[in-house]
Amino acid sequence: MFRTFWEPAGFDRMQQLIRDNPTLKAGFAYTLAELTTALGESADTFGESRTGNLRLGFVGVLSVLVRVDVGSRTARVVDVKLAARPRPA
Numbered sequence: 001m002f003r004t005f006w007e008p009a010g011f012d013r014m015q016q017l018i019r020d021n022p023t024l025k026a027g028f029a030y031t032l033a034e035l036t037t038a039l040g041e042s043a044d045t046f047g048e049s050r051t052g053n054l055r056l057g058f059v060g061v062l063s064v065l066v067r068v069d070v071g072s073r074t075a076r077v078v079d080v081k082l083a084a085r086p087r088p089a
Contacts, residue, residue, distance in 0.1 A: 002043040002068070002075045004036055010065075010077040017062075017082060024061065031060030035077075043068045043075035058083055 006014070018028055038046055038059060046066060047057020055066050065079040 002040055002073050004039045004043070004075045004077065006077045007067075007079075010079050014077075014080050017080065021082070027061060031062055035059045035062070035064060039066065039075040039077075044070050046075070054078065 014028075014032075018025060021028075038057070043055070043066060046068070047055045047064070050056055050065075053068050055068055057064050057066070061083055063081045063083045064077060067076045067078050068074070069076075
């Protein structure tokens with residue numbers, strides 16, 4: 001089990017995404033619950049590994065950059081972005 005924390009920059013970015021995309025608010029709530037579950041169960045295998053104990057994964061409409069510390073069993077959300085979505089025709 002891993003504990004999930006938010007770095008200030010990641011938290012601020014998530015707040016900005018919610019403010020900028022009010023129609024996605026319900027989707028964000030569901031996605032964040034899914035993220036917490038995924039990281040809690042297996043942050044060390046979440047997404048793809050990157051340098052510096054970082055992992056990049058996709059959950060719902062978000063791409064998420066997480067710093068994982070296996071020793072302390074913690075996952076810290078460093079950054080979030082909207083994943084690319086197709087534009088309406």
